[in-house]
Amino acid sequence: MDRMDDAPAYPVGLRLRGRRVVVIGGGQVAQRRLPALVAAGADIVVVAPRATASVEAMADAGELRWERRAYRPGDLAEAWYALVASTDPAANAAASAEAEERRVWCVRSDDADAATAWTPATGRTEGVTVAVLTGRDPRRSAAVRDAVVEGLRDGSLVAPQHRARTAGVALVGGGPGDPDLITVRGRRLLAEADVVIADRLGPRDLLGELPPHVEVIDAAKIPYGRAMAQEAINAALIEHAKAGKAVVRLKGGDPYVFGRGMEEAEALAAAGIAVTVVPGISSAISVPGAAGIPVTHRGVAHEFTVVSGHVAPDDARSLVDWSALARMRGTLVLLMAVERIGAIADTLIAGGRPAGTPVAVVQEGTTAAQRRVDATLSSVAHTVAEEGVRPPAVIVIGDVVTVGRSGAGRG
Numbered sequence: 001m002d003r004m005d006d007a008p009a010y011p012v013g014l015r016l017r018g019r020r021v022v023v024i025g026g027g028q029v030a031q032r033r034l035p036a037l038v039a040a041g042a043d044i045v046v047v048a049p050r051a052t053a054s055v056e057a058m059a060d061a062g063e064l065r066w067e068r069r070a071y072r073p074g075d076l077a078e079a080w081y082a083l084v085a086s087t088d089p090a091a092n093a094a095a096s097a098e099a100e101e102r103r104v105w106c107v108r109s110d111d112a113d114a115a116t117a118w119t120p121a122t123g124r125t126e127g128v129t130v131a132v133l134t135g136r137d138p139r140r141s142a143a144v145r146d147a148v149v150e151g152l153r154d155g156s157l158v159a160p161q162h163r164a165r166t167a168g169v170a171l172v173g174g175g176p177g178d179p180d181l182i183t184v185r186g187r188r189l190l191a192e193a194d195v196v197i198a199d200r201l202g203p204r205d206l207l208g209e210l211p212p213h214v215e216v217i218d219a220a221k222i223p224y225g226r227a228m229a230q231e232a233i234n235a236a237l238i239e240h241a242k243a244g245k246a247v248v249r250l251k252g253g254d255p256y257v258f259g260r261g262m263e264e265a266e267a268l269a270a271a272g273i274a275v276t277v278v279p280g281i282s283s284a285i286s287v288p289g290a291a292g293i294p295v296t297h298r299g300v301a302h303e304f305t306v307v308s309g310h311v312a313p314d315d316a317r318s319l320v321d322w323s324a325l326a327r328m329r330g331t332l333v334l335l336m337a338v339e340r341i342g343a344i345a346d347t348l349i350a351g352g353r354p355a356g357t358p359v360a361v362v363q364e365g366t367t368a369a370q371r372r373v374d375a376t377l378s379s380v381a382h383t384v385a386e387e388g389v390r391p392p393a394v395i396v397i398g399d400v401v402t403v404g405r406s407g408a409g410r411g
């Protein structure tokens with residue numbers, strides 16, 4: 001073979017299920033390559049006197065067969081593909097020569113020029129395999145791979161699916177507001193959407209990045225009362241999905257945490273529309289965290305309870321057992337509670353929670369407007385009124401509030 005051959009490699013995707021792949025060597029190179037071979041369903045034989053703990057674990061798990069010995073001529077007899085990566089140069093050369101003789105494509109970790117195949121830098125996201133070869137610059141291959149995979153994941157590289165793309169609705173949890181806190185999947189679906197119906201909360205900055213052809217509907221501006229607005233949102237989701245559009249319902253936090261996500265999923269299912277639910281980072285945990293408050297802390301709180309304060313404790317519609325909450329020592333996280341915090345605090349104190357329990361109110365967490373106001377259970381209603389705290393805010397009650405005072409956080 002011409003060792004100075006500069007012709008580009010011919011890329012191909014090997015379908016290895018059930019086909020023998022022989023790996024000579026059980027060190028770091030083998031360890032790095034084996035998971036992809038296992039994922040491809042190859043019939044893998046590793047020939048090596050010693051192997052790393054990970055390679056050994058794969059053998060123990062039955063993912064490959066490990067022959068604990070040095071290479072012997074004939075090892076490649078049944079192979080379709082070989083990876084030669086031992087620490088013994090003579091064995092590598094001999095195995096490589098056997099591969100050439102048997103016309104088995106062979107990767108060599110110690111001598112790329114002598115190899116008949118090269119391993120590309122690969123990455124996988126949502127059914128797409130990206131494989132990059134740059135000849136003799138593996139770092140550049142990895143950098144290009146990373147750029148493409150990351151771009152596909154976060155939607156900055158827009159390559160909408162065509163064959164696999166199905167019309168339907170994705171209920172996407174957008175996280176608490178910071179556009180960086182949506183999931184990778186949510187971001188990608190947003191980039192592929194034809195229609196986006198967005199809530200007032202969540203990463204609204206992302207809407208400005210959508211291409212002009214995307215129809216953005218502001219759910220907060222649908223001109224009905226609360227119940228009717230939900231009907232109108234459901235109707236809009238169904239109408240656009242039935243028209244063959246890829247629809248994203250972008251919600252704040254997680255769709256299933258006080259987000260009416262299941263109501264929408266049920267309405268869509270009843271209309272025969274495919275629904276994908278993408279979880280999101282809920283404000284219940286992330287907003288306290290952004291303000292430097294851990295909802296649990298060793299030796300301080302072994303539980304946290306997330307409660308909706310959208311109806312007052314004495315309201316007949318309330319499903320919350322406030323007296324049970326008042327007896328608990330752990331962290332209480334209240335959502336939608338700013339307007340009723342006085343009645344809630346009074347109920348907790350009356351039920352036994354100490355009046356001096358620390359409380360923090362975090363408004364518009366994770367956004368540029370984030371602010372934190374501290375109080376105690378007995379003073380919180382007054383503080384909220386005096387400071388003009390407004391929704392959206394998360395209220396945290398419990399000793400965790402003071403834990404992080406000297407620690408990190410935005411507010």
Ligand SMILES: C[S@@+](CC[C@H](N)C(=O)[O-])C[C@H]1O[C@@H](n2cnc3c(N)ncnc32)[C@H](O)[C@@H]1O
Nearest residue numbers: 253254257259282283335336364365392393394
């Ligand atoms: C209808 S609930 C939706 C909760 C959302 N599904 C979640 O998982 O975060 C709305 C409430 O979430 C809280 N919330 C959501 N985003 C917030 C943010 N960025 N800062 C403070 N509170 C927030 C507020 O208590 C607000 O009233």
